Every structure is written in structure tokens, then in C-alpha cells.
Amino acid sequence: MADLVKITVDGRQIEVPHGELVIRAAQDHGVYIPRFCWHPRMREVGMCRMCLVEIETPRGTILTTACTTTAAEGMVVHTASDTAKKAQEGILEFLLINHPLDCPVCDKGGECPLQDQTMAFGPGESRFVEEKRHYEKPIPISDLVFLDRERCILCARCTRFADEIAGDPLIEFKDRGNHTSVETFPDLPFSSYFSGNTVQICPVGALTASAYRFKARPWDLLVVESSCSHCTVGCRISVESSQNHVLRFNGVDNGATNQGWLSDKCRFGFEFIGSEQRLRTPLVKVEGEFREASWAEALDVVADRLGAIIEEQGGDAVGGIGGARSTNEDAYAFGKFMRTVVGSNHLDARLDDGLDARFLAAVSPRAKIADLDRAATILVWAPDLKEESGSLYLRVRHAVQERGAKLVVVHPRRTGLDDRATHKLTYRPGEGPALLGELAGGAGDYAKVLETLSLGPVVAVVGRTGLTEQPQLAEEVAAFALSLPDAKVLPFARRSNVFGALDMGVAPTLLPGRAAAGDSEATGHLEAVWGPIPTQAGRDTMGILQGLVDGDLKALVLLGADPVRDVPAAGIARRGMESAEFVVAIDLFLTDSSELADVVFPAEAFGEKEGTITNLEGRVQKVNRVVTGPGQSQADWTILDDISRRLGKPLGFASAEAISKEIADVAPPYGGISWELLEWDAKEGAVVPYGEAGQPVAYRPDGVDREALAAMSRNPESGAFALHLARTLYDDGVLMRNSLSLHALAPGGAVHLHPADAARLGVSEGSLVEVETVDASVRLPAVIDPSLATGVVYVPFNQPGIPSLGSDLSVVVAAGEEVSA
């Protein structure tokens, strides 16, 4: 902690850390100094001059900007003296010279810092009667953001954000003096994944979002705080709606997670909530065709057919997939439903992560996101964070760039963090274990990397880099990481609330509260509340789908899961669902999977229900209801409760909050966490295990065994390429598909090749390439990508119109026929 110094602000003596900016010190002690360019999460520039204050110096008082002056012992600051006020009024009058007075049509009007501070600190009258500056307006600088240069006051918040925070310096000032304006580079749009943040931090209406353009005014928005559920970080957001329509998300500054920033997927990925395609009534399939049905009728069908299968073949013939897109309460209801009502251990919330459920839920010691701010070294052996988890990417980037932490990135391809990495290791998919063995050995070139990694404290972000990767590799990486000094592991999986669902026991190997499925003490504790639970070994997602194909399993319950799109081996998913005797789906949309179901129930989406979610560090946060669900849609737990009543074994839930109390009772790590706590005392969320509670399973991977690793390494068949199949931020997932302004941004199918491979195959940029795997064969345009190792092709997963290539490592690649012009 820095030394405290005494400074005097407006006659009041305050103690602040040495070196603190005067503007921040004053604000922390209740004195607001007006500002436009200064943002608490960015470097200061002193660009707008709005924060002029008077500071006494030995040579008399001077006027200076509070955002660039650091507090020193004995400093005397006047923020509202006559001179300071005159200066502030002058600056505002100056800023308004060219600012158009089109506030009534401006999206920012009503929440505009320029408006507000003009009212509070401005002169009230302008002496400028000449014609204002005119530009063409508005110009789209990306698919999501409009720029109005007339309104810009040149505070450089957007350009600094793009450069300092996002690492996408795609906008910059052009020209000088009166002609200065923000511009994109020619032929290069502001296609940053974080462009929406500039709209939120713009202190005027110069940057506006196309998705919110003219939809509503700030004063008629109903603003409710919630937590984003697009990825596992759980960014704090404000959900803003008008007339029962969600109209926008804004980032809320939660120091523990997103610090106010959001990726564009999170910011604009709300359109699916109000989509016309949402299910509104239960659907029952009669002779191959869906028919709208009443709840009673649909529930009867489920009770008859699912009940018959359970009665005749036992609960063991039923599998359950899903829960990762739901709240903890819904996931808990799903786990309890599968284990007590159906009597099956075949349930899984992981769709494709492939990682051990115990590793994800209970790796120990586990890092918090905020540990990135203390780490000396960060190891990222995980998916490209920029593509899969924007906020986490920004946190890592910030730690490296602003704090000087060392960064080691290991990935088969270039990632968004490469430009900041101290060491970047590229490898062929399949050869990761061998690479890990060599890295742990520290011979040759790896000595330097190992030396960097030996600087503790170390935080390792560990996940599966691609969908063809050996699933066990992540655990080995975690084992290696934990052998480093003062190391912690942040397990990474992508799907919204997958960590919450695993904590709720939605996995064959886990019980609620991070307990192992076979553990007798945990089982006894649970059975006291639940009654008897099945003991046979459960299957994971692929096991369930394969079991359906093989006929071992007869029925499937889907809870917000779309295996046909989400699981790389789409063929097995489709065949499994087609060969099932009975499938019931609870979903928002008629997806590729729920289309194969026999009964589909309409569920409530994010923003329509209350509950809690748990992020990748174990932080539990509240999500809130803002609008009502369409038609007859209901919360997942209600639907499961209704089915359980028809099956004669009622779950007996009264409300989502009642479920949260049962979770706190049943799952020791969640003991003491209540909605009340999260809403009032723990605004940043509560980390599990909460308080003094421990957790039954503390998964600590064993040390690194080089021989075992060498044996684990795989190579593609001779003549074939190694396939790197990874997700992109925008893809063809069901929520993206129904968020129209984002779906258009999906990069689309492509085959990325190393230049040497391309030359060998006779392929040039854009020409068609034939790609063949065990599961599918497609023809896609080539992209030359020098960041790949030779012998590797990268294909983005789940793109519109492209069939899934499966998770097999080998892929046969050949130049396709040229399309004749």
C-alpha cells in the first residue's frame, strides 16, 4: 500500500495515497471535478481540459488539469474557486462551439455527460452565433457502431480504449485544429470485438450503436443489474428495457470480473430474447409434425411415454443433457430431476468441453480473475481468449500491458494476446502433450520459457485449445502449472453457466456442492434431503449420445442443449436423437436438436427469470428478471417440477428462491449464500466455497510424467493434416443465430493453411479447398495463415451453413476445383 499524504481539497483536509490523481482522490472523498476525457479504467491524457482546478504552489496558484496532477503532501486544491469556475465555464463554452444542439434526436440525450456537466458547470449561454462545423452524419465505422463527427469533442476516450484496452488500434485522430476528427483507416472498418464499449464511454453522442439507434430514450428505460451469461466470466451488466422489450445491455464496473467492459457479443447479444422465433407454446410431435399443444396435454404425453420407459427399462435407460445455459437453480432442479425422479446418473452439462468435470469444478488451488492483477507470470494454455471470452482477454491484456506481467501463450494458432506475449509457443494439435513434456523438461529453447514461468506468482488459464485436442491435456497442463512457484489455475470452459451446472452436480461424476458421485458421506448428506439416488456409473454427453445410438439408452431429456450443433461429432448426436424412443426438450427455440424431439416445452430466457450463476472462478452472482417471457413460456425448474408431478415423484419446488435455499442446505460450499446476500451485501458476488466452508473434492492433478505425455501425443494419419477446430466469437449457435446483427458477423467457413502447405497443394488465398474428415466433407475457401505450424489446417467451428467436421484429428486436404469465372 502506498504511503498516505494529506492534501486539502476545497478547504477540507483528506488523506489519499501518494501519487493518486487529484481527480480520483477528490472523487473518492465526495468532490466531483467535471471531466470528459478521464476514465477511471484508462490512462490519463488531459485532453479535454474540463477538469481545470486551481492548485497552490510556491510560485502562486496555477490552473492545471486535475486528471494529470498527482497528489503530493500538503497540496492545496480549489475546485470551485472563481478562477477555476471561470476556466471550466470557458472550456464548456469552447467545447459547445462546434457541438450541434440536436440533443432531441441524439441517442445520448438524457444520459449525456456533456449535457449534464453543461447544466452543472456551464455558463448557460454561448457567445457563438456563427454557423457550426458540418460533416456527413452518421457514418457507420463498423457493422455495429455509427460515428457522428459533428458531436465529437475530441476527448480520445474511444481511440485510447481501442489502443490501450482492446488492443485493436483501428480508430485514430486525423488532421489538426478545427479539422481534427476520429477516423477509421481507409478500407478497414472498426471491426473490433469490443467496439461497443466506445459507445458506452463516449461522453457525447458521437458514437452510437446501430442496435439501439432511436429505439428509446434513457428516461423510459427500465434498468436492472444482472450478470451476462454468454460466457463463463459472468460480466456484470445492466439490462435495459422499455415496454417489455430488452433494448440494450451496458457494462457495469465490477472490479472482480469485467471492470465495466463487455465484448460486442455480450453487449449486442440480447436480440434473441425478443426474437419472433421464440417458442410460445408447448409442441407435441404427431406423425412427424409438430402441433401446438396445451401444457396439460404436453405434460401428459411426457408422463405417459417417459413414465413407461422408466417403468419398463428403469431410469438407467434415460439420459439428460443440458443445464449449462440455465441458472444454478434450474441446473439444480435438473440434477435432482434426473437423479431422483428419473433415477439416472446419465446427466451432463458439458457439451463439448471434454474436460474432466472434477477438474473444472474443483481444481485446487484455483485462481480468481482478480489474481491476474497480482500475477508476475500468466500462462495461457487455453482457447484464444479473444474469441471465446472477451472480458478475460481484456483482463490478461491489461495485466501484461499496464502492469508488466510476463505472458506465455501456448496455442496452435495466433491468438489475440500474441502481440503482448513474452513467449508464444505454437504446436500441431495432437502434439500438445509432447510439447508439455519438453517444456517441463526445460531443454534447449524451452529453458527461457521455463525461466519466465518460474517467476511467481503464476496464474495459469487452462482449457482445451481446440476441439480435436486430447481432453486430458488440460489436466496435464494444470499439473505442470501447479508445479510452478505460487501457482494457481483458472480452469476455462466457455458455455455460460457450465461451472454453475457442475457445482449443482449436473455431471455423471459429481454431486451438488463439488462432491464426488461415489463419496459416501456426501451421498448420505444428499439422500437425507433427496431420498435415495442411483449408484450406477453415469455416462457423459458423448456416452449418452452413443448409448442412444447403440440402443442402451431409450430416452433423452434436453435442457437448453443443442447437441446437433454444439457437439463436434454432430453425426452421432443426430443419430442418437433419431434412434431414441422418446426425446423431450426444454428450449427457447426450435433448434436442430429440439426439432428431433417428441415434445418441446417453451422456456424462459435470460432476462426473463431470476436466479444465480457461477462463473469460472466460482463467483456466484444474481441474474434478474427484466421482461416477461413470450407466450406461455416458463422457467426451466417449473417445467421440470410439473413433469415430476405427473411422474408421481414431485420435486416440490415452490420458487426459484426456495431452490436457492435448498442448494445452500444441500451443497456445503454454497452454504450461507442467499439471494439477499447477493443483492445487498455481496454486490460483486460471493466466491464458492463461501466463507469458512470447504469443498468435498479438491482436485489436484498429479505431477508431470514425461513418458506418459509422450505416449499421449498423437499424429494425424500419414498423408493427412492435423485439424485445429476452434470456436469463434460469433458463430452459428442458437443464440447468435437469433441475434441478427451479430449473426451476420460470423466469419463463415474457411480453411486456414500454412503458406508452405498451400504452395505444396497449389492453393492460393480464396481458392476452394476440399476438406474431408470421418464425419463430413466440405469445400471451403482457403486462407493463408503463417501463424499455423506446417501440416495443420484450422477450420472455425460451427459456422453458418457448414457441417460439423467432428473431433477427429486427421483431415484430408486437397485443392478443390477452381470455380470457373
Place this chain on the structure above:
Amino acid sequence: MGMINNLRRGFAVTLRVMRRTVFGDGLLTTEYPKESRQKPERFHGRHVLNRHPDGIEKCIGCELCAGACPARCIYVRGADNPIDEPVSPGERYGFVYDINMLRCIFCGLCVEACPTEAITMTHLFEMSVTNRDDAIYTKNELLVNPEGIPNHMFTPEQDPMVNLDELKDADGWMRATAPSGRAAYEGIPGWSASAGIGLRPPERGQAGAEVEEDDDD
């Protein structure tokens, strides 16, 4: 005696008016609805949405009226102005504009809040409806036509009480207030029913304020 005095005092007005009525000095009663009285100049009747002299709508869909409304009876939604055929000056126009006349308290705060003088109040006050939905006036009824006359919700065939002539007394008025309003229309008399506003000079600083000599051709 006191009682007779009190009676006389009490009936003084009645007797005076009775004398005027009987001897024809002038009727105090107006035979409404056959005839109607001149309303006070600042009477708050039903609203209209005005147009600029070139026919373009004044409403820019800013929702300030809805924000100012103490009865929450105004619902506005804005939309992007089509570039080829703008509905109003600027980027935004009022796409939906509804007033629930059952809730309206005719306070006139919407008129004060309007930055473009798009919404004004007229002297029209007959707004009886037989069903609550009809009390919601939409853009169809509120927006005046190029002659300055608003629509009635019903035709005289639908409702014998409808008097379309009366709509001509609507107090809508126009003026080239918007910066992009055509300067050529300035100084041309706008329709102005009861308030009697005729020629209005352009405002200070407005496009075309001192450019009379420019209009030679």
C-alpha cells in the same frame, strides 16, 4: 323584514337575467351544440401534430413530450428517417405517436417540452368515444394535413355527431423552425386559426435570416 331583504339580495342575479331573457336584451344561454361559443385564446383542447410549410413533419420522435407528461399518456417511438424520403428534418422521426385522451389532463406540458413546436393544442374539445380504445389518438388523427386540418377518427357516416368543418378551426400552426426547413418558405403566412398568428419572421441565427437579397431569382 330581514328575510325579505335577504331574498331580494339572493334573487337579484336571477331576476336580472330573467328580465334580459324575457325582454330580449340578450340570451346568456348558448344553444350548444347548434351553436358554439368562441373559446378563450389559450384554451387547452385536443392536440395536433404540425407540419413544416414544405409539408414535412415537425415531430422528430424525441419523446420529450412523453417524458414531460405527468399523466404518462403519450407513447412515442422514434425511427431512422429514410434518406430518400425523409418524414421529418434530421435523422429521426416519430414513427409511433399515441395519446391516450382518457388519461390526458390537458396541462400543456407536452407543448412546452416540444423542441420543434410539433405538438400544439387546439380549441377542439369534443372527444366523446363509445369505447376505450378509440380514446387513444394515433398519428392518423393527430397529424394535420398540408392544409393544417387534422383527421377525425370517424367519418360523418360512421358518427352523425362528427362535424368535419369544425376541424378547420384547429389551431395548428407552422413556421420554418428546423435548421433544415426550407428558407424559401419563411415569411409565408401559415394557417393559423384562432390564435391569429400570421407572418413570422425567421429567428435570429436561423438559416436565411438576413438573406432577402439572395432571393432575387
